[in-house]
Structures are given as C-alpha cells and as structure tokens.
Amino acid sequence: MKKRKAVLAAVLAAGMMTGCLGIGGSSTLNSESSRIFVTEEGTFQTATVESYAQQDYYSADELKSFLDEAVSSYNGENGQDQVTLDSCTLDNGTARMMFHYASPEALIGFTAKYEDKANQVESIAVSRLTDVYGQSESEGMTFIKASDGKKADRKSLLKRGENQAIIVTSENPLTIQTQGKILFVSDNVVIKDKHTVQTTKGKSYIIYK
Template identity: 60%
Template structure:
C-alpha cells in the first residue's frame, strides 16, 4: 500500500501522465487547469493538470494501472465505487487526469491520501440552497451577486432558495467549477468566470443555477 501510494505521488508530482485514456465521453468539466467540478445533482469530479518535460517518460499502460490500483485500494477501504478513474491524457507538455467520486467525503479522503494538493479540501457538500440558507444567516455570512460582485439583499437570496449550494471547507484556496451559472458567493470567494471560483481558507459558500 505504501509503495503504491509513493509511486503514484511521485508520478503526479513529476507530471508524468503519459497518454492513458479512461472511458470516453463529454461533460461540462473544463480540464484546462486543476479544479473540482460540481453538478446540481451532486456529481463530483476532480481534474489534476500538470506540465511535463519531454525527458519525462512513463509507460502509459503502467501509469493507467497505477491510477486504477489507487482507486481500487481506496475503494477496498471505503466502499465500492467511492472513486473511479474517468480519464488521463498527455498532450503538448500538459498532462491531465480526471477522477469521479461517490461523495464529498470520498473526494476529500482520496485527495489527501494520494496528495492531490490542488484539490484538497476538508469537506465539500452539495445542497438545495433552501437547506443551508438559515445556516448561513446564523453564521453571519454575507453574499455577493455573481453578476456584478455587489452585496446581495436577503430578498434576492430568498427568491433563489431552490438553487444549488456548494459548501466547502479547506485549509487553502481551491478552484471550483459549477455545472450551472453562478448566482451568489460568500464574500470570501473570488469569482473567475460565470461558472468558476477560487475559494478562500476556511468555509466558503457557492450558489448556482
């Protein structure tokens, strides 16, 4: 187990993800950079993106096996289907790998266990906004409108109670992309585009269609 983890960590750190492909198919995840992708149905994915030098080389089939073994080892400890390798590829000096997760706990656990530092969070969960609106108010959270960055009024928030909410806690900033268009974010979140944010250290709220 320790040997497998060490090899995988070394591969990721070196960016030697060499041309292995998992299942094909399209989704809304933008894997141009490392990030967590969240859908309104609670589907969670991570993309880990690394650069590599031409001198770095790793057998594609062996690498694919390492990644699948990492997922298998995690699943043996945490339940079948907790994490699956979606795809991995290498092109023009950039390597990408995408994993799917059964729950936020699995994403957090796998990212920490296999040292995916770009996507490490203490917790991540997806809710109906109505479920956590009262909680956010009790915590004194101030929301900004994603459209213009201005403070959101309580009435505006209440009209969007059926929207989706991501609640994230982390020790450092992470990038999160939502399936639907952003509506509101807590005032410690940086908006990158209409679907993407960078969270802050601590607890962040992200509301989307």
C-alpha cells in the same frame, strides 16, 4: 520500474499547477487546470492537471496502471465504486487525470490519501440554499451577486432558495466549477467566469442553478 512509479506518484501528489482558467465559462468540465467540478445533481468530479519534466520517464500506460491501482486500493478499503478514474492523458509535458466520486466523503478521502493538493478539502457538501441560509446568517456571511459583484440582500437570496449551495472548507485556495450558472458567492470567493470560482482558506459558499 520503481523509479518510474515514483515519478508517476509525484505527478499525482504534486501541488497546484499554475495555468489559465477557462475564459467565458463552460457547463462541462474544463481540464485546462486542476479543479473540482460539481454537477447540477450535486455529484463531484475532479481534474488534476500537472506539468512534468524529464518526459522520457513517463508512459501513459504506466500512469493509467498506477491510477487504476490507487482507485482499486481506495475502493477496496472504502466500498466499491466510491472513486472512478474517468480518464488520464500525457501530452507535451502535461498530465491530466479526471476522477468521479460517489460521495463527498469519497472526494475528501481519496484526495487526502493521494495528496491531490489542488483539490484537497476538509469538507464539502451540496444542499438547497434554503437549508443552509440560516447557518450562513449565524456565521455572519455576506453574499455577492455573480452578475454584478454587488451585495445580495436577504430577499433576493431567499427567492433562490431552491437552488443548489456548495459549502466547502479547505486549507488552501481551490478552483471550483459548476455545471449550472453561478448566482451568488460568499464574499471570500473570487468569481472567474459564470461557472468558475476560486475560494480562499476557510469556509466558502457557492450558489448555482
């Protein structure tokens, strides 16, 4: 049992899985690869997707039990319902685990404690663009339009001031998917489709409907 527990823990703590991102984009959480999903309301989910070997060591029930214990332990230390396990599956050498978070702090704390490296962030927040645009200007941030990849001017950005802005800082690249269509990104962000981007190390901005 201890050996199996160690292997299950390694699934959650393993690094980012290489895999194909969604083609065309979707407004619902894509669980084909690890990512942070941000809803139109600014709430957070994650998908952690990992490959595994030695399939005989794995049990979906044991994985769920391990994850339930991890969630219960975190919530016991930080307040009830901070983290929820939405689902977990094992299928043909791929483990998929989906979580929901009550706050940015819960996402930051849980992914750090259990070393979910694919979704680990130093900071993440959602605000109105108009509330953070001045900050981005002071940082010398340049934005590009998701529609054509061209530089966005100040006027076009401020027209979208009521739209949501994700501000995220991380040590590693992240895949972030938004429920609403992506409008602008800072120029250190790679657009994958109309709902999905990949960030680089450091601070990134993603503006979405």
